[in-house]
Amino acid sequence: xxxxxxxxxxxxxxxxxxxxxxxxxxxxxxxxxxxxxxxxxxxxxxxxxxxxxxxxxxxxxxxxxxxxxxxxxxxxxxxxxxxxxxxxxxxxxxxxxxxxxxxxxxxxxxxxxxxxxxxxxxxxxxxxxxxxxxxxxxxxxxxxxxxxxxxxxxxxxxxxxxxxxxxxxxxxxxxxxxxxxxxxxxxxxxxxxxxxxxxxxxxxxxxxxxxxxxxxxxxxxxxxxxxxxxxxxxxxxxxxxxxxxxxxxxxxxxxxxxxxxxxxxxxxxxxxxxxxxxxxxxxxxxxxxxxxxxxxxxxxxxxxxxxxxxxxxxxxxxxxxxxxxxxxxx
DNA sequence: AACGACGGCAACCGCATGGGA
DNA sequence: ATCCCATGCGGTTGCCGTCGT
Numbered sequence: 387x388x389x390x391x392x393x394x395x396x397x398x399x400x401x402x403x404x405x406x407x408x409x410x411x412x413x414x415x416x417x418x419x420x421x422x423x424x425x426x427x428x429x430x431x432x433x434x435x436x437x438x439x440x441x442x443x444x445x446x447x448x449x450x451x452x453x454x455x456x457x458x459x460x461x462x463x464x465x466x467x468x469x470x471x472x473x474x475x476x477x478x479x480x481x482x483x484x485x486x487x488x489x490x491x492x493x494x495x496x497x498x499x500x501x502x503x504x505x506x507x508x509x510x511x512x513x514x515x516x517x518x519x520x521x522x523x524x525x526x527x528x529x530x531x532x533x534x535x536x537x538x539x540x541x542x543x544x545x546x547x548x549x550x551x552x553x554x555x556x557x558x559x560x561x562x563x564x565x566x567x568x569x570x571x572x573x574x575x576x577x578x579x580x581x582x583x584x585x586x587x588x589x590x591x592x593x594x595x596x597x598x599x600x601x602x603x604x605x606x607x608x609x610x611x612x613x614x615x616x617x618x619x620x621x622x623x624x625x626x627x628x629x630x631x632x633x634x635x636x637x638x639x640x641x642x643x644x645x646x647x648x649x650x651x652x653x654x655x656x657x658x659x660x661x662x663x664x665x666x667x668x669x670x671x672x673x674x675x676x677x678x679x680x681x682x683x684x685x686x687x688x689x690x691x692x693x694x695x696x697x698x699x700x701x702x703x704x705x706x707x708x709x710x711x712x713x714x715x716x
Numbered sequence: 717a718a719c720g721a722c723g724g725c726a727a728c729c730g731c732a733t734g735g736g737a
Numbered sequence: 738a739t740c741c742c743a744t745g746c747g748g749t750t751g752c753c754g755t756c757g758t
Binding site for chain 1: 724725727728729
Protein backbone atom coordinates (compact mmCIF):
# COMPACT_ATOMS: atom_id res chain seq x y z
CA UNK A 387 0.00 0.00 0.00
CA UNK A 388 1.88 3.02 -1.23
CA UNK A 389 0.78 6.56 -1.23
CA UNK A 390 -2.07 7.37 -3.59
CA UNK A 391 -0.77 8.98 -6.79
CA UNK A 392 -1.45 12.66 -7.15
CA UNK A 393 -2.87 12.13 -10.64
CA UNK A 394 -3.75 9.42 -13.12
CA UNK A 395 -0.27 8.45 -14.22
CA UNK A 396 -1.62 6.58 -17.22
CA UNK A 397 -3.29 9.58 -18.76
CA UNK A 398 -0.81 12.36 -18.16
CA UNK A 399 1.84 13.46 -20.56
CA UNK A 400 5.44 13.56 -19.45
CA UNK A 401 8.55 15.12 -20.82
CA UNK A 402 9.20 18.50 -22.39
CA UNK A 403 6.37 20.98 -22.63
CA UNK A 404 5.14 22.01 -26.06
CA UNK A 405 4.65 25.70 -26.92
CA UNK A 406 0.90 25.06 -27.06
CA UNK A 407 0.83 23.68 -23.54
CA UNK A 408 2.93 26.57 -22.33
CA UNK A 409 0.58 29.06 -23.95
CA UNK A 410 -2.53 27.45 -22.48
CA UNK A 411 -1.09 27.34 -18.99
CA UNK A 412 0.28 30.86 -19.14
CA UNK A 413 -2.90 32.35 -20.55
CA UNK A 414 -5.07 30.67 -18.00
CA UNK A 415 -2.98 31.60 -14.98
CA UNK A 416 -2.60 35.19 -16.13
CA UNK A 417 -6.37 35.47 -16.53
CA UNK A 418 -7.67 33.45 -13.62
CA UNK A 419 -4.73 32.58 -11.39
CA UNK A 420 -4.20 29.10 -10.10
CA UNK A 421 -7.44 29.07 -8.19
CA UNK A 422 -5.51 27.77 -5.24
CA UNK A 423 -5.58 24.24 -6.62
CA UNK A 424 -2.91 22.96 -8.94
CA UNK A 425 -4.33 19.46 -9.07
CA UNK A 426 -7.49 20.46 -10.86
CA UNK A 427 -5.83 23.09 -13.01
CA UNK A 428 -4.81 20.88 -15.95
CA UNK A 429 -8.38 19.66 -16.35
CA UNK A 430 -9.72 23.20 -16.39
CA UNK A 431 -7.17 24.21 -18.98
CA UNK A 432 -7.55 21.08 -21.03
CA UNK A 433 -4.03 19.76 -20.96
CA UNK A 434 -2.99 16.26 -20.03
CA UNK A 435 -0.46 17.10 -17.39
CA UNK A 436 -0.05 16.39 -13.71
CA UNK A 437 -0.89 19.35 -11.48
CA UNK A 438 2.55 19.20 -9.96
CA UNK A 439 4.04 19.37 -13.40
CA UNK A 440 1.98 22.48 -14.18
CA UNK A 441 3.08 24.13 -10.98
CA UNK A 442 6.71 23.38 -11.69
CA UNK A 443 6.45 24.62 -15.26
CA UNK A 444 4.86 27.86 -14.13
CA UNK A 445 7.24 28.50 -11.26
CA UNK A 446 10.42 27.55 -13.07
CA UNK A 447 9.77 28.77 -16.58
CA UNK A 448 6.56 30.60 -17.39
CA UNK A 449 6.39 33.09 -14.55
CA UNK A 450 6.86 36.59 -15.96
CA UNK A 451 9.64 37.69 -13.61
CA UNK A 452 11.92 34.73 -14.24
CA UNK A 453 15.56 35.28 -15.14
CA UNK A 454 17.47 32.53 -16.87
CA UNK A 455 21.23 32.07 -17.04
CA UNK A 456 23.76 34.88 -16.83
CA UNK A 457 24.38 34.75 -13.13
CA UNK A 458 26.24 37.81 -11.98
CA UNK A 459 29.27 37.75 -9.74
CA UNK A 460 27.19 39.22 -6.97
CA UNK A 461 24.68 36.41 -7.34
CA UNK A 462 27.55 33.91 -7.30
CA UNK A 463 28.73 35.43 -4.04
CA UNK A 464 25.31 35.24 -2.47
CA UNK A 465 24.77 31.66 -3.53
CA UNK A 466 28.17 30.66 -2.25
CA UNK A 467 27.74 32.42 1.07
CA UNK A 468 24.30 31.04 1.65
CA UNK A 469 25.31 27.53 0.65
CA UNK A 470 28.11 27.64 3.18
CA UNK A 471 25.80 28.98 5.82
CA UNK A 472 22.71 26.85 5.32
CA UNK A 473 23.56 24.14 2.82
CA UNK A 474 21.40 22.94 -0.03
CA UNK A 475 18.25 24.76 0.96
CA UNK A 476 17.66 26.11 -2.47
CA UNK A 477 14.29 27.62 -1.86
CA UNK A 478 15.71 29.86 0.86
CA UNK A 479 18.65 30.79 -1.31
CA UNK A 480 16.32 31.50 -4.21
CA UNK A 481 14.27 33.79 -2.00
CA UNK A 482 17.32 36.05 -1.72
CA UNK A 483 17.76 36.24 -5.49
CA UNK A 484 14.77 37.89 -7.17
CA UNK A 485 13.85 36.24 -10.44
CA UNK A 486 15.83 33.11 -9.76
CA UNK A 487 14.23 29.76 -9.05
CA UNK A 488 15.44 27.13 -6.67
CA UNK A 489 15.80 24.73 -9.57
CA UNK A 490 17.91 27.19 -11.52
CA UNK A 491 20.19 27.87 -8.58
CA UNK A 492 20.48 24.20 -7.78
CA UNK A 493 21.48 23.39 -11.35
CA UNK A 494 23.84 26.32 -11.49
CA UNK A 495 25.53 25.28 -8.29
CA UNK A 496 25.83 21.62 -9.25
CA UNK A 497 27.04 22.18 -12.78
CA UNK A 498 29.16 25.29 -12.58
CA UNK A 499 29.67 27.07 -9.31
CA UNK A 500 30.76 24.06 -7.32
CA UNK A 501 33.24 23.08 -9.98
CA UNK A 502 34.47 26.60 -10.22
CA UNK A 503 35.18 26.67 -6.51
CA UNK A 504 36.36 23.15 -5.89
CA UNK A 505 37.52 21.98 -9.27
CA UNK A 506 41.10 23.05 -8.94
CA UNK A 507 41.31 21.39 -5.62
CA UNK A 508 40.10 18.13 -7.10
CA UNK A 509 42.92 18.21 -9.59
CA UNK A 510 45.61 18.92 -7.05
CA UNK A 511 44.32 16.63 -4.37
CA UNK A 512 42.92 13.69 -6.26
CA UNK A 513 43.54 10.44 -4.50
CA UNK A 514 44.86 12.13 -1.43
CA UNK A 515 41.93 13.36 0.55
CA UNK A 516 40.40 10.14 1.70
CA UNK A 517 37.03 10.12 3.37
CA UNK A 518 35.94 13.30 1.68
CA UNK A 519 33.63 14.41 -1.03
CA UNK A 520 36.30 13.66 -3.56
CA UNK A 521 36.24 9.97 -3.02
CA UNK A 522 32.78 8.70 -2.32
CA UNK A 523 33.80 5.06 -2.65
CA UNK A 524 36.74 4.79 -0.35
CA UNK A 525 35.05 2.21 1.75
CA UNK A 526 34.01 3.71 5.03
CA UNK A 527 30.44 4.24 3.90
CA UNK A 528 29.71 7.64 5.38
CA UNK A 529 30.68 10.01 2.65
CA UNK A 530 27.36 10.32 0.90
CA UNK A 531 25.82 11.61 4.06
CA UNK A 532 28.65 14.02 4.62
CA UNK A 533 29.09 15.72 1.30
CA UNK A 534 27.19 18.85 2.17
CA UNK A 535 28.71 19.31 5.59
CA UNK A 536 32.27 18.71 4.47
CA UNK A 537 31.84 20.75 1.34
CA UNK A 538 30.53 23.68 3.30
CA UNK A 539 33.26 23.35 5.84
CA UNK A 540 35.90 23.32 3.13
CA UNK A 541 34.41 26.33 1.44
CA UNK A 542 34.14 28.25 4.63
CA UNK A 543 37.71 27.52 5.65
CA UNK A 544 38.85 28.36 2.18
CA UNK A 545 37.26 31.74 2.39
CA UNK A 546 38.77 32.40 5.77
CA UNK A 547 42.23 31.40 4.61
CA UNK A 548 41.96 33.69 1.63
CA UNK A 549 41.19 36.60 3.85
CA UNK A 550 43.81 35.83 6.40
CA UNK A 551 46.05 32.99 5.30
CA UNK A 552 48.65 33.49 8.01
CA UNK A 553 46.38 33.75 10.98
CA UNK A 554 44.53 30.55 11.64
CA UNK A 555 43.56 31.71 15.09
CA UNK A 556 40.91 33.92 13.59
CA UNK A 557 38.74 30.93 12.84
CA UNK A 558 36.99 30.53 16.11
CA UNK A 559 35.39 33.94 15.89
CA UNK A 560 33.84 33.17 12.51
CA UNK A 561 33.18 29.46 12.45
CA UNK A 562 30.14 27.73 13.78
CA UNK A 563 30.58 25.41 16.77
CA UNK A 564 31.14 22.26 14.75
CA UNK A 565 33.67 23.92 12.50
CA UNK A 566 35.32 25.51 15.47
CA UNK A 567 35.62 22.20 17.22
CA UNK A 568 37.35 20.65 14.26
CA UNK A 569 39.65 23.59 13.77
CA UNK A 570 40.47 23.66 17.45
CA UNK A 571 41.46 20.02 17.18
CA UNK A 572 43.57 20.71 14.13
CA UNK A 573 45.35 23.58 15.84
CA UNK A 574 46.18 21.41 18.80
CA UNK A 575 47.29 18.66 16.50
CA UNK A 576 49.62 21.04 14.74
CA UNK A 577 51.05 22.25 18.00
CA UNK A 578 51.41 18.76 19.36
CA UNK A 579 50.82 16.05 16.77
CA UNK A 580 49.64 13.55 19.29
CA UNK A 581 46.72 11.40 18.17
CA UNK A 582 45.74 10.70 21.76
CA UNK A 583 45.46 14.39 22.48
CA UNK A 584 43.44 14.80 19.33
CA UNK A 585 41.18 12.02 20.46
CA UNK A 586 40.66 13.70 23.77
CA UNK A 587 39.77 17.02 22.21
CA UNK A 588 37.42 15.49 19.74
CA UNK A 589 35.76 13.38 22.36
CA UNK A 590 35.51 16.07 25.00
CA UNK A 591 35.09 19.11 22.82
CA UNK A 592 32.16 21.46 23.14
CA UNK A 593 29.29 19.26 24.14
CA UNK A 594 25.89 19.03 22.57
CA UNK A 595 24.58 20.65 25.70
CA UNK A 596 26.71 23.64 25.07
CA UNK A 597 25.72 23.89 21.47
CA UNK A 598 22.11 23.49 22.49
CA UNK A 599 22.54 26.33 24.91
CA UNK A 600 23.55 28.52 22.03
CA UNK A 601 21.29 27.20 19.30
CA UNK A 602 18.18 25.85 20.91
CA UNK A 603 14.86 27.55 20.13
CA UNK A 604 14.53 29.26 23.51
CA UNK A 605 17.69 31.17 22.78
CA UNK A 606 16.54 34.61 21.75
CA UNK A 607 19.90 35.22 20.18
CA UNK A 608 19.59 32.43 17.69
CA UNK A 609 15.92 33.00 17.06
CA UNK A 610 16.77 36.59 16.27
CA UNK A 611 19.58 35.55 13.98
CA UNK A 612 17.27 33.29 12.06
CA UNK A 613 14.62 35.94 12.16
CA UNK A 614 16.94 38.43 10.52
CA UNK A 615 18.15 35.93 8.02
CA UNK A 616 14.86 34.66 6.71
CA UNK A 617 13.50 38.15 6.28
CA UNK A 618 16.39 39.69 4.46
CA UNK A 619 14.25 40.26 1.40
CA UNK A 620 11.57 42.07 3.32
CA UNK A 621 9.23 39.16 3.73
CA UNK A 622 8.93 37.59 0.31
CA UNK A 623 10.49 34.46 1.70
CA UNK A 624 8.16 31.63 2.48
CA UNK A 625 9.47 31.64 6.01
CA UNK A 626 8.05 33.89 8.65
CA UNK A 627 8.87 35.29 12.02
CA UNK A 628 7.32 34.49 15.36
CA UNK A 629 6.27 30.96 16.34
CA UNK A 630 7.03 29.60 12.90
CA UNK A 631 10.50 30.97 13.23
CA UNK A 632 10.94 29.02 16.42
CA UNK A 633 9.76 25.94 14.57
CA UNK A 634 12.22 26.61 11.84
CA UNK A 635 14.96 27.24 14.32
CA UNK A 636 14.25 23.96 16.00
CA UNK A 637 14.65 22.27 12.66
CA UNK A 638 17.91 24.11 12.16
CA UNK A 639 19.10 22.86 15.45
CA UNK A 640 18.20 19.28 14.65
CA UNK A 641 20.05 19.56 11.35
CA UNK A 642 22.93 21.08 13.17
CA UNK A 643 23.21 18.14 15.50
CA UNK A 644 22.96 15.80 12.54
CA UNK A 645 25.84 17.54 10.80
CA UNK A 646 27.84 17.47 13.96
CA UNK A 647 27.20 13.76 14.28
CA UNK A 648 28.38 13.25 10.71
CA UNK A 649 31.56 15.16 11.27
CA UNK A 650 32.12 13.42 14.57
CA UNK A 651 31.86 10.14 12.74
CA UNK A 652 34.36 11.23 10.12
CA UNK A 653 36.76 12.41 12.74
CA UNK A 654 36.24 9.25 14.68
CA UNK A 655 37.12 7.21 11.60
CA UNK A 656 40.13 9.30 10.82
CA UNK A 657 41.21 9.18 14.41
CA UNK A 658 41.08 5.39 14.37
CA UNK A 659 43.08 5.37 11.18
CA UNK A 660 45.57 7.78 12.58
CA UNK A 661 46.20 5.72 15.66
CA UNK A 662 46.42 2.39 13.95
CA UNK A 663 48.28 3.37 10.82
CA UNK A 664 49.44 6.92 10.62
CA UNK A 665 50.88 7.12 14.05
CA UNK A 666 52.97 4.04 13.40
CA UNK A 667 54.23 5.60 10.24
CA UNK A 668 54.74 8.98 11.81
CA UNK A 669 52.46 10.63 9.31
CA UNK A 670 49.77 13.18 9.72
CA UNK A 671 46.28 12.16 8.84
CA UNK A 672 45.42 13.18 5.31
CA UNK A 673 42.25 14.85 6.40
CA UNK A 674 44.07 17.19 8.74
CA UNK A 675 47.07 17.60 6.53
CA UNK A 676 44.68 18.96 3.95
CA UNK A 677 43.35 21.58 6.22
CA UNK A 678 46.39 22.64 8.18
CA UNK A 679 47.86 25.06 5.73
CA UNK A 680 46.30 28.16 4.30
CA UNK A 681 48.77 28.01 1.48
CA UNK A 682 47.78 24.49 0.64
CA UNK A 683 44.14 25.38 0.67
CA UNK A 684 44.75 28.11 -1.82
CA UNK A 685 45.28 25.44 -4.41
CA UNK A 686 41.68 24.43 -4.06
CA UNK A 687 40.54 27.39 -5.99
CA UNK A 688 40.67 28.35 -9.58
CA UNK A 689 42.97 31.16 -10.45
CA UNK A 690 40.05 33.21 -11.54
CA UNK A 691 38.38 32.81 -8.24
CA UNK A 692 41.54 33.56 -6.36
CA UNK A 693 41.97 36.77 -8.30
CA UNK A 694 38.45 37.85 -7.58
CA UNK A 695 38.76 37.05 -3.96
CA UNK A 696 42.09 38.68 -3.48
CA UNK A 697 40.94 41.92 -4.97
CA UNK A 698 37.91 42.24 -2.82
CA UNK A 699 36.38 40.71 0.24
CA UNK A 700 33.18 39.99 -1.56
CA UNK A 701 33.68 36.26 -1.17
CA UNK A 702 33.76 36.42 2.56
CA UNK A 703 31.16 33.93 3.63
CA UNK A 704 30.25 36.22 6.44
CA UNK A 705 29.49 39.14 4.19
CA UNK A 706 25.85 38.35 3.73
CA UNK A 707 25.33 38.03 7.43
CA UNK A 708 27.81 40.51 8.73
CA UNK A 709 25.20 42.01 10.97
CA UNK A 710 24.32 38.72 12.50
CA UNK A 711 27.44 36.72 13.15
CA UNK A 712 26.73 34.24 15.84
CA UNK A 713 28.35 35.14 19.08
CA UNK A 714 29.86 31.85 20.07
CA UNK A 715 31.72 31.62 23.31
CA UNK A 716 33.17 28.66 25.08
C1' DA B 717 31.41 12.03 -41.03
C1' DA B 718 30.50 9.12 -37.18
C1' DC B 719 30.71 8.09 -32.64
C1' DG B 720 31.14 8.48 -27.71
C1' DA B 721 31.90 11.41 -23.67
C1' DC B 722 30.55 15.16 -21.26
C1' DG B 723 27.95 19.15 -19.51
C1' DG B 724 23.79 21.84 -18.88
C1' DC B 725 19.26 22.03 -17.87
C1' DA B 726 14.29 20.86 -17.75
C1' DA B 727 11.45 17.80 -15.69
C1' DC B 728 10.23 14.03 -12.68
C1' DC B 729 9.97 11.54 -8.28
C1' DG B 730 9.19 10.73 -3.62
C1' DC B 731 9.14 12.48 0.89
C1' DA B 732 8.03 16.16 4.27
C1' DT B 733 5.04 19.58 5.73
C1' DG B 734 0.98 22.13 6.82
C1' DG B 735 -3.77 23.13 6.77
C1' DG B 736 -8.43 21.86 6.67
C1' DA B 737 -12.08 18.51 7.53
C1' DA C 738 -6.39 14.30 18.03
C1' DT C 739 -6.28 12.22 13.74
C1' DC C 740 -6.48 11.69 8.93
C1' DC C 741 -6.30 13.18 4.24
C1' DC C 742 -4.68 15.78 0.60
C1' DA C 743 -2.45 19.71 -1.79
C1' DT C 744 1.73 21.89 -1.88
C1' DG C 745 6.69 22.58 -1.34
C1' DC C 746 11.15 20.94 -1.54
C1' DG C 747 15.55 18.66 -2.66
C1' DG C 748 17.60 14.87 -5.07
C1' DT C 749 17.81 12.49 -9.27
C1' DT C 750 17.07 11.36 -14.04
C1' DG C 751 17.14 11.76 -18.83
C1' DC C 752 17.28 14.44 -22.97
C1' DC C 753 19.81 17.25 -26.00
C1' DG C 754 23.55 19.99 -27.66
C1' DT C 755 28.54 20.44 -27.89
C1' DC C 756 33.10 18.92 -28.08
C1' DG C 757 36.89 15.83 -28.88
C1' DT C 758 38.70 11.80 -31.16
